[in-house]
Amino acid sequence: MTDVDAVEDEGNALSSRKRVRHYSKWTRNSRKKLRRSGKEYVSTTGRHVPSRVIGGDCRCPRRCFDAVKEEDRKSIFDKFYALESDNNQRSYLFGLMRYIPVKRRYRDDRDYLLCDDPDSRRQHTCEYFVRVAGSEVQVCKKAFVSIHGLTRGRVEYLQGQMRPGRECQSVVCADMRGRHGNRPNRTPVAVLERVDEHIRSFPRYVSHYARDDNVHRVSLPSGLSVVKMYQLYSDQCVADGLESVKESRYRQIFTEKFNLSFIQPRRDTCSRCDAFRMKVETQKKNGEDWEGTEADWTAHKTAADAAYKAMGTDKQQCSNKPDEVQMIFFDLEKALPTPKIATEDVYYRRQLWTYNLGIHASQGAPVMCMWSENQAGKGSNEIASCLLRHFQSTPPRARHLIAWSDSCGGQNKNYTMVAFWWYVIERGMFDTIEHKFPTPGHTFMPIDSDFGKIETKGKQTQDIFLKIVGEARRVNPFSVLRMEPQTLLSFEPVTYRLINRKKTLNGEDVHFQKISWLRFDRENLHVAKFRYTMDELEQWKEFSQRRRGILRPLPVLQQRYLRGKPIKAAKKADLLHLCSFLPEQCRGFYKALPCTAACDADEADVMDSD
Numbered sequence: 001m002t003d004v005d006a007v008e009d010e011g012n013a014l015s016s017r018k019r020v021r022h023y024s025k026w027t028r029n030s031r032k033k034l035r036r037s038g039k040e041y042v043s044t045t046g047r048h049v050p051s052r053v054i055g056g057d058c059r060c061p062r063r064c065f066d067a068v069k070e071e072d073r074k075s076i077f078d079k080f081y082a083l084e085s086d087n088n089q090r091s092y093l094f095g096l097m098r099y100i101p102v103k104r105r106y107r108d109d110r111d112y113l114l115c116d117d118p119d120s121r122r123q124h125t126c127e128y129f130v131r132v133a134g135s136e137v138q139v140c141k142k143a144f145v146s147i148h149g150l151t152r153g154r155v156e157y158l159q160g161q162m163r164p165g166r167e168c169q170s171v172v173c174a175d176m177r178g179r180h181g182n183r184p185n186r187t188p189v190a191v192l193e194r195v196d197e198h199i200r201s202f203p204r205y206v207s208h209y210a211r212d213d214n215v216h217r218v219s220l221p222s223g224l225s226v227v228k229m230y231q232l233y234s235d236q237c238v239a240d241g242l243e244s245v246k247e248s249r250y251r252q253i254f255t256e257k258f259n260l261s262f263i264q265p266r267r268d269t270c271s272r273c274d275a276f277r278m279k280v281e282t283q284k285k286n287g288e289d290w291e292g293t294e295a296d297w298t299a300h301k302t303a304a305d306a307a308y309k310a311m312g313t314d315k316q317q318c319s320n321k322p323d324e325v326q327m328i329f330f331d332l333e334k335a336l337p338t339p340k341i342a343t344e345d346v347y348y349r350r351q352l353w354t355y356n357l358g359i360h361a362s363q364g365a366p367v368m369c370m371w372s373e374n375q376a377g378k379g380s381n382e383i384a385s386c387l388l389r390h391f392q393s394t395p396p397r398a399r400h401l402i403a404w405s406d407s408c409g410g411q412n413k414n415y416t417m418v419a420f421w422w423y424v425i426e427r428g429m430f431d432t433i434e435h436k437f438p439t440p441g442h443t444f445m446p447i448d449s450d451f452g453k454i455e456t457k458g459k460q461t462q463d464i465f466l467k468i469v470g471e472a473r474r475v476n477p478f479s480v481l482r483m484e485p486q487t488l489l490s491f492e493p494v495t496y497r498l499i500n501r502k503k504t505l506n507g508e509d510v511h512f513q514k515i516s517w518l519r520f521d522r523e524n525l526h527v528a529k530f531r532y533t534m535d536e537l538e539q540w541k542e543f544s545q546r547r548r549g550i551l552r553p554l555p556v557l558q559q560r561y562l563r564g565k566p567i568k569a570a571k572k573a574d575l576l577h578l579c580s581f582l583p584e585q586c587r588g589f590y591k592a593l594p595c596t597a598a599c600d601a602d603e604a605d606v607m608d609s610d
Contacts, residue, residue, distance in 0.1 A: 026575040038081035038149060050197070052081065055146025064143035072132045073147050080148050086175050090158065093148070094172035096136070097155075098127040099162040126159050132466050148159070182395075191243050195253050198233045203350040203574070204260070208306070215246025217259050217463050221337070224262055224347055232344060272300055304442035306534040311438070311445075314402050318362040327362040329445040330387065330412075332378060341581045349574035352567070353591070357386040360447040364394060371483035374567050374593050380416035381560055385489045386421070389481055391429050399431040406443040409513060413437060418528065418545070419495040419518045426554055435518040436534070450478065486559050493555035498526060498545040505542045526551075566594040 023029055034041035038052035054077050057065045065073070083089045102125050128144035129136040139147070145155055161173055204218040230250045237244035245253075254260065276297035284292035318327040337351040354376045359367040369386035376382050405412040421433045438445075502510050510530075517531040519540070526546040531538045572595040580585040 016380075019076075022380050036081075036084075036086060052149035054149055055142075058140050058142040058146060060140045060142065062138075062140055062143075064139040067133060067137055068130055068139065068143070068147065072130075076094075076130055076132075076147055076178050077149055087172075090172045090175070093150075093155070094158055094161075096129045096131070096144070097158060097162065099124050099128070099159075100127060101125075124163070126162070187245060187249065188243070189307060192253065193248055194237075194242065195233065195245055196257065199229070199258060199260075201348050202229070203348070219261050221347060226254055228347075229254070232347065236406060256405075269438075270304075272441055273297070276300065300439070303533065304439040305437075305439040307442065310436065310534040311404060312531055315362070316437075318402070322363060322398070324398050325400045325402065326396050327402045327433045328404070329360040329447045330357060330383070330403065331445065331447045331451075332383070332408075333451045334413060335378075338372075339575075339578055339582055339586070341578065343581050345581070346578060349578055350571040351578075352571070352575060352593070355382070355585060356451075357383060358447045358450055358452055359387070360389075360445070361394075363397075365477060366447070367394075367479045367481060369481045369483050369490065374564055375483065375485050376488040376561055376565055378411070380411055380414050381491050382488055383411050384420040384481075384491050385418060385487060385560075386481075386483060388424070388489070388565070389483065389487050391424065393481065396429060401430045401433045403433065403435045404445060405435070405437065407437045407440055407513070413513065413515070415500045416495055418493055418518070418520075419498055420491055421493070421499065421518075422526060422545070423554065424496045425520055425522050425525070430523045433520045435520075437516050439516075485564060488560050489557040490560040491557065493557065497547070497552050497555070499547050501543055501545060503543065504542060508541065510541075510543050543570060564594055566596045569595045569597060573596070 023034070028044075030524060031041050031043070037047070040051040041049055043049055053074055068076075073558055080089065080092065083092060102122060126141070127138060128141055129138050130144065130147055131137075141152075144150075145152055158172065202220050202224065204220060227247070230247045233250060234244055279293050280290050280297065282288075283293060314325075314327050318325050327343045332437065333356040335353040335355060338354050339346075339351065353373040355371055355373070357369040359369070361367070367390050369389060371382070376385075407413050417435070423434065425431060425433060504510060505527075511532070514532050516533055519529040521529075527544045529540040529542050529544055531540060572590075572593055575590045575593065582590075
C-alpha cells in the first residue's frame with residue numbers, strides 16, 4: 001500500500017488466514033511518519049536526517065518576523081507538522097498561497113510600467129500568508145518557508161500547480177505516487193475470478209466446536225492441499241483452453257482472500273506444552289526471566305504425569321479385582337467420510353459422515369458404536385446412548401465402574417453426562433461410578449490404539465464401515481454395535497429430575513471444566529463428589545443435584561430423532577452425483593436419505609474437524 005495512513009485491515013482476521021497487517025508499524029511507514037512530522041529519522045540509505053526547525057529571519061522590507069511574533073511562529077510550525085498526511089499538508093499550504101497578476105514591472109531604464117507586457121514570461125506572481133489569531137498576515141516567500149520549516153522546492157512545486165492551464169489550478173492535486181495505472185503485467189480480472197470460483201467450488205466444513213483463536217475459519221477436506229488444489233485448477237484450465245495463473249499467485253489468493261484450513265487428523269500433542277516451550281526459548285534468547293514460565297510448564301507436566309499414573313493404578317486395581325472393579329475408556333473417533341472413492345470429483349462434493357464411539361473395556365473386546373449423521377448428531381445424548389447400549393448388551397459383573405475420557409465439554413464433561421451416571425446407578429447397573437479426565441493435550445488412551453487399527457479403504461456405505469471395523473483386528477476383534485434410531489435416546493427427561501447447582505455444599509463455586517475426578521455413590525444419591533486434581537490427598541468437594549420435594553421416578557427414555565436427522569439438500573445432491581462411481585447395490589442407501597428443503601449450495605457443512 002502506498003498511503004502510509006491506510007487503515008489497517010481489521011477484517012483480515014475474518015476473511016483471510018493471514019495475520020492482521022499493522023501498516024503503521026512497518027519500517028518504511030514509520031520513517032515516512034517521522035519525516036512528515038518533521039522529526040529526525042534515518043533514510044533508506046542510512047543517512048541521519050535531522051528534525052525540522054524554524055528558519056532564520058528573512059530581513060525583508062516587510063519585517064515579516066516582526067509582524068509574526070515568536071510564539072505565533074512556534075504555534076504555526078507545530079500545527080503544520082501535526083497534520084497527519086502529505087495531502088493535508090499540501091492543502092494547508094495551498095490555501096495560504098495566492099496566484100495574482102503582476103502589478104508592476106521595470107524596464108532597463110528603471111521606469112515603471114503600469115500596463116501589461118505580453119512579451120514577458122512572468123505574467124503572474126505569488127503571495128504568501130500565515131494565519132495568526134484567526135486572520136491572515138502576508139509574508140514574503142522566505143519567511144513563509146522559514147516559519148513552516150520547508151524547502152523552497154516544496155513551495156515551488158505547489159506554486160507550479162497554481163499556474164494557468166493546470167488541471168489542479170484551484171485545488172491542490174492529491175499525491176499520486178504509486179497510484180498510476182501503468183501496470184502492463186497485471187493479471188486480468190477474469191482470470192482472478194476463475195481462481196476465486198475454483199477455490200469456492202470445494203466443500204467447506206465448520207468445526208463443531210468454536211475455536212478461540214479464529215472462530216470464523218472453515219476447513220477443506222483432509223485429502224486436499226494448496227498444491228493439490230492448484231493441480232486440479234491447472235488441469236481444468238488446460239481442458240477448457242483458458243489462461244491460468246502461476247502456483248504462487250494461486251497460493252496468494254488462497255491465503256489473502258480466504259480463511260480456510262485443511263482438516264487435520266487428531267494428534268495427541270499438547271498445545272500448552274508447545275506454547276510453554278516456545279515462550280521459554282524466547283525469554284532465554286531475550287535475556288528475560290524464564291524461571292516462572294519453566295515452573296508453570298513443570299506443574300502442567302506434573303499434572304499430566306499424575307493422570308497417567310492414576311490410569312496405571314486403576315488398571316492394576318481392575319486386574320487384581322476383576323469382579324469388583326471395571327474400567328472403560330471411551331472416545332469419539334474422527335468423522336469418517338462416505339463414500340470413499342478414488343476419483344478427483346469427490347473433492348468438489350460433500351460426503352456423508354459416519355460417527356464411531358469407541359469403548360475400550362478392561363474386560364471383553366473393545367466395542368465400536370457406529371451411526372451416520374442422517375440418524376443423529378454427536379453430542380452428549382448420543383454418547384450417553386452408546387454407553388447405555390454397551391452396558392445393556394454386556395451386563396457388567398463389577399459394581400464399581402471407573403470411566404476415562406477426554407474433557408470435551410460438548411460430549412463428555414457436561415450436565416447431561418452427570419445425569420446419565422446417576423441414571424445408570426438408579427437402574428442398578430453400578431453402585432459407584434468414577435469419571436476421570438486426563439490433562440488436556442495428554443489424553444492418549446488405549447482406545448486411540450484401537451482407532452489406529454481401523455483401516456480406511458474401500459468404504460462405500462455405513463454397512464461397509466461396519467464390516468471393515470469388525471475385521472480391523474484379528475486377535476480379539478472389535479465388537480461393532482449398529483446404533484439404530486430407536487437406540488439413540490434423549491436424556492433430557494433425566495436432567496429435568498435433577499438441578500444443576502453451581503455451588504458446593506460449603507458454598508464454594510464449582511468450576512466444572514476444571515474438574516479432573518468425579519465420583520457418584522448409591523449410598524449418597526444425587527450428591528456428587530469431585531476433585532480438581534488426581535491427588536488422592538486432595539479433600540473431596542461435594543455438590544447436590546437433588547431437587548426439593550419427592551423424587552420423581554425414573555422416566556422412560558424416548559427416541560431423540562423420531563424421523564431421523566435429515567441432511568442438507570445440497571449434500572444429498574452431491575451424494576447422488578457420487579453414486580455414479582459406486583456399485584449398483586450401494587446407491588439405494590443414498591437415494592433413500594431424507595433431506596431438508598433446498599438451501600444455498602455454497603453453505604459450509606458442519607462437522608467436528610478435530
